Amino acid sequence: MTTRITIRKPDDWHLHVRDGEMLKAVLPYTAKNFGRAILMPNLIPPVTTTRDGIAYRERATAALPKSSTFKPLITCYLTDDTDPNDVERGFKEGVFTGVKLYPANATTNSAAGVTDYRKIMRVLERMEKIDMPFLMHGEDVDPAIDVFDREAMFIERYLSKWTRQFPGLRMILEHLSSKDGVDFVKSTAPQVGGTITPYHMILTRTDWFGWGLKPYMYVMPVIKTEKDRIALRKAATSGEACYFLGTDSAPHPVAKKLALNGIPGIFNAPVAIETYARVFEEEGALDRLEAFAALNGPRHYKLPPNEERITLEKSPWTAPEEVKVAGPDERALVYRGGETIEWRVVEG
Ligand code: NCD
Ligand code: ZN
Numbered sequence: 001m002t003t004r005i006t007i008r009k010p011d012d013w014h015l016h017v018r019d020g021e022m023l024k025a026v027l028p029y030t031a032k033n034f035g036r037a038i039l040m041p042n043l044i045p046p047v048t049t050t051r052d053g054i055a056y057r058e059r060a061t062a063a064l065p066k067s068s069t070f071k072p073l074i075t076c077y078l079t080d081d082t083d084p085n086d087v088e089r090g091f092k093e094g095v096f097t098g099v100k101l102y103p104a105n106a107t108t109n110s111a112a113g114v115t116d117y118r119k120i121m122r123v124l125e126r127m128e129k130i131d132m133p134f135l136m137h138g139e140d141v142d143p144a145i146d147v148f149d150r151e152a153m154f155i156e157r158y159l160s161k162w163t164r165q166f167p168g169l170r171m172i173l174e175h176l177s178s179k180d181g182v183d184f185v186k187s188t189a190p191q192v193g194g195t196i197t198p199y200h201m202i203l204t205r206t207d208w209f210g211w212g213l214k215p216y217m218y219v220m221p222v223i224k225t226e227k228d229r230i231a232l233r234k235a236a237t238s239g240e241a242c243y244f245l246g247t248d249s250a251p252h253p254v255a256k257k258l259a260l261n262g263i264p265g266i267f268n269a270p271v272a273i274e275t276y277a278r279v280f281e282e283e284g285a286l287d288r289l290e291a292f293a294a295l296n297g298p299r300h301y302k303l304p305p306n307e308e309r310i311t312l313e314k315s316p317w318t319a320p321e322e323v324k325v326a327g328p329d330e331r332a333l334v335y336r337g338g339e340t341i342e343w344r345v346v347e348g
Contacts, residue, residue, distance in 0.1 A: 195246025
């Protein structure tokens, strides 16, 4: 039985660390084990211009522990009015790693997202020309569509057309949540890559509300069925280059999670690489963890893999239930908080 594994330092290709006191409280959990992370731009207000991107990168860098070598990668929040020239400038100056699509009102802080896809065609054309990655929250939020079918319908109605319309545009379908999503990415690789969260590989909707409602499991895209969970696990552990790590760790103040109108997002950074290791072990694929966590993502983003290494050991510990945030009574609930976590990072 393998009890220790050393891999290249992983990267997180989809991460929310927010701003202000929350940023200071949560970023160290990712910086400890990961070399880089794509920081999502859905702040209030969102990161929509190169100027915003520079300022957010500075705030994130200032929130890092001293002597950390972690590198924040910044993305531009796409709106109906995004200026292709500013996007190009941000990419060429190394401020933006990519542009992120939130369909308006699809998820947390997406009200400023895109309301009409005709309005973003000029930006996509420019991105294709300069080979800039396009990151997508791939859900169709047409009210006529069932929430469990949003990912599949986004692919059918929009994404499948865009891959043909912009054959040179590198895309990432983020936080894959369904067998349809997994299959689509594979069929369009290497143009489209997909990130997979730890929790979409562990939970089903039966866990979420089959025995009492667990508000902290509420996330967008919603947790789906056992069939989807199995497809996601097979994809992540397959070794296929089109699938890579993106935690979608998304902390919220506890009062916003436990409200009558609860907010989507699962804060998993404190247990992220450890939980991926558990899934890969369960699937008999620990030898493929490095590809998923540290090689496939950089290849898709055309960045070099990290040179540093981390070592994980099978040695149980208990996850903290919450992380305290400075300010008026704020704290964020941790995914798997209070549970026994099988793997531990011993050198990193
Ligand atoms: C994310 C958040 O809280 O910002 N929430 C979520 O449910 N995943 C946004 C997102 O990635 O959809
Ligand atoms: Zn997210």
